[in-house]
Structures are given as C-alpha cells and as structure tokens.
Amino acid sequence: ALTRRVACPDGVNTATNAACCQLFAVRDDLQQNLFHGGLCTAEAHESLRLTFHDAIAISPALESQGIFGGGGADGSIAIFSDIETAFHPNIGLDEIVELQKPFIARHNLSVADFIQFAGAIGASNCAGAPQLAAFVGRVDATQPAPDGLVPEPFHTPDQIFARLADASQGEFDEILTVWLLVAHTVAAANDVDPTVPGSPFDSTPEVWDTQFFVEVLLNGTTFPGTGNNQGEVASPIAGELRLQSDFAIARDNRSACEWQSFVDNQPKAQAMFQFVFHDLSIFGQDINSLVDCTEVVRIPTPIERFRHRLTGEDRSRSRLRSRA
Numbered sequence: 474a475l476t477r478r479v480a481c482p483d484g485v486n487t488a489t490n491a492a493c494c495q496l497f498a499v500r501d502d503l504q505q506n507l508f509h510g511g512l513c514t515a516e517a518h519e520s521l522r523l524t525f526h527d528a529i530a531i532s533p534a535l536e537s538q539g540i541f542g543g544g545g546a547d548g549s550i551a552i553f554s555d556i557e558t559a560f561h562p563n564i565g566l567d568e569i570v571e572l573q574k575p576f577i578a579r580h581n582l583s584v585a586d587f588i589q590f591a592g593a594i595g596a597s598n599c600a601g602a603p604q605l606a607a608f609v610g611r612v613d614a615t616q617p618a619p620d621g622l623v624p625e626p627f628h629t630p631d632q633i634f635a636r637l638a639d640a641s642q643g644e645f646d647e648i649l650t651v652w653l654l655v656a657h658t659v660a661a662a663n664d665v666d667p668t669v670p671g672s673p674f675d676s677t678p679e680v681w682d683t684q685f686f687v688e689v690l691l692n693g694t695t696f697p698g699t700g701n702n703q704g705e706v707a708s709p710i711a712g713e714l715r716l717q718s719d720f721a722i723a724r725d726n727r728s729a730c731e732w733q734s735f736v737d738n739q740p741k742a743q744a745m746f747q748f749v750f751h752d753l754s755i756f757g758q759d760i761n762s763l764v765d766c767t768e769v770v771r772i773p774t775p776i777e778r779f780r781h782r783l784t785g786e787d788r789s790r791s792r793l794r795s796r797a
C-alpha cells in the first residue's frame with residue numbers, strides 16, 4: 474500500500490507525518506556541527522550513552538513507596554544537569570550535555586525528544602549499526618530524577634538485573650540486559666581510569682560489530698592504565714578497557730549463553746539493540762501520544778555479510794515483548 478506523504482515546509486523533504494518535518498534540520502545540524510560531518514566518534518558515543526542515562530532513571534519500585542522515582546526518557550539529565558550530572562554514574566556526561574545545549578536552544582523539540590534523537594543520529598554514523606527509533610512528542614521533566622538509578626560498572630549482575638527489571642516494569646530481564654549491552658561495541662571510557670581517557674571496550678569502537686562480545690570473553694591479562702580502578706578488570710588487549718559489569722554478565726549463568734550467542738552474529742547485534750532501544754527510548758512516556766519519525770534516521774552503512782541469522786527464539790522474544 475502506498476503511504477501518503479506530506480511535503481515539508483523546508484521545500485525539500487517529505488514525511489509520513491508533518492510532525493517529523495522539523496527533524497530533518499535537527500539531524501543535519503547535528504551531523505554538521507556535533508558529529509564532524511557524520512562520524513562515529515566520541516560525540517556520537519557519548520550521545521548514545523546519554524540516551525540510556527536519561528531513560529533508565531525511572532523506578533516504579535520507589536513510586537510504590539511514595540517516593541518520586543524519576544520520569545525516564547524525560548530530558549531531566551539535561552534540564553537539571555547541575556543536579557544529575559553530579560550523580561556518580563553520570564560522570565563525564567556533563568560534557569556532552571553542554572555540547573548539546575545550543576542545539577536544543579535553536580530547535581523546537583522537547584529536551585526529552587532531542588536527547589533520544591541525538592543518540593539515534595550518533596549511532597547511525599557507526600557502520601553496521603541498526604536504524605534506531607526516533608519519536609517526537611515526549612513530555613519534558615519538571616523535576617530531576619533521584620540519584621541511585623543508573624547502573625555502575627562495579628554493580629553485581631544481581632543489582633543490574635534488578636534495576637533494569639524495575640525500570641522496565643519487568644520487560645528487561647537478564648536476556649534483554651545483554652541486548653542493551655550491544656551499545657558497548659561503540660564505546661570507550663574516559664573516567665573509569667582517568668589516566669587513559671578514551672580507552673575503548675573493543676578493538677573497533679567506531680564499528681557496530683560483535684567484537685565487543687568476543688573480546689569480553691577472552692582471558693584478561695592487562696590494563697590500559699593504572700589498574701585497580703573501581704569497576705575495571707583486566708582486559709585481553711593493550712589499550713582496551715574492560716568493565717567489571719560486562720565481565721560478570723558475560724559469565725553469569727543467567728546471561729552467559731545469551732552473551733555467547735552474539736559472537737559473530739551481526740544480524741542479532743543489530744536487531745536486538747534496535748528492539749530494546751525503541752522501548753528504552755520511551756520509558757515513562759505514553760507511546761500513543763508519540764509520532765514515529767524513524768524514517769528521518771539514515772540507514773547506517775552495512776558492514777560485511779555474516780553467516781548467522783536470527784533464531785526463531787530471538788524473533789519470538791522480541792515480538793512477544795514489543796510494546797508498540
């Protein structure tokens with residue numbers, strides 16, 4: 474069936490919904506002026522990390538005790554940046570928040586929409602990435618999230634699984650937690666060991682591939698810098714930094730098989746993260762009042778073809794759990 478498209482006021486683009494028209498200019502501004510013309514470098518990585526740290530700060534468990542539990546993907550991390558970027562797990566995010574603020578000021582999106590959109594555009598610059606969901610219509614925060622809701626690399630799998638289950642009202646179990654960690658294929662740490670900022674989590678931090686899953690399974694022998702930092706364990710490759718949490722989740726008996734299933738499985742590294750990002754990016758928001766503008770996100774350059782395909786189990790899990 475043909476979908477009727479609307480002509481956008483910019484005279485250039487068309488969209489399936491007029492509400493998406495404004496995103497073309499935001500995308501192009503981000504690409505030119507934040508992402509160096511469309512690269513998968515630190516600003517792209519940090520914009521993707523920021524989506525998680527905004528969205529995960531929501532806790533039905535706190536709400537059930539009568540305590541405000543945060544609003545999820547509500548922009549609070551930027552709106553109340555003085556408060557939230559001072560929380561320990563948000564260390565370093567003050568920089569990307571400050572870099573994004575002028576873009577937020579010159580466009581007309583909610584802060585909540587902007588943060589998730591910038592992460593989706595940043596990821597789209599990484600070869601091999603999935604096309605991530607872009608929605609508009611989120612409602613902005615009126616108060617900061619409380620501290621203590623963002624996972625730390627020194628947390629145990631029990632703590633991380635419990636936190637993600639709480640934030641997602643049971644959707645993100647230990648299997649989907651592994652799916653979320655695909656993001657660490659395009660990642661580096663600046664503050665875990667501040668003596669070696671920019672230490673990547675795999676050997677290909679500018680490519681959305683499955684090397685992260687392989688390399689976290691290898692025997693750890695070395696540290697990129699000083700070692701004995703909180704949340705860091707030995708890595709297998711010179712210059713690479715391994716988080717204790719990634720190490721532990723890769724080996725926990727509840728998640729180890731799922732972790733190994735990503736090795737050399739590029740279709741899975743794309744599809745499963747695409748699925749969990751869609752849901753994470755709207756935590757705390759009502760999907761029925763959002764407009765899906767994913768078409769504005771360019772389809773990332775593919776890497777090579779791979780042997781593996783999704784299993785029936787992968788497909789049914791992501792279908793059954795889909796909220797949309």
Ligand code: HEM
Pocket residue numbers: 515518519521522524525564565624625626627633653654656657659660661662663664665666704716718
């Ligand atoms: C669930 C447990 C998680 C823990 C404990 C964790 C922890 C960390 C830590 C400690 C860093 C390094 C920060 C620094 O020192 O600069 C990092 C980086 C990053 N994380 Fe996670 N993370 C988790 C999940 C996620 C998820 C779900 C995403 C998805 C969006 C994500 C995306 C990233 C990205 C893209 C970076 C790289 C940032 C950069 O290169 O500057 N992480 N994470």
Ligand SMILES: [Ca+2]
Pocket residue numbers: 658659675676677678679680681682683684685
């Ligand atoms: Ca990689």
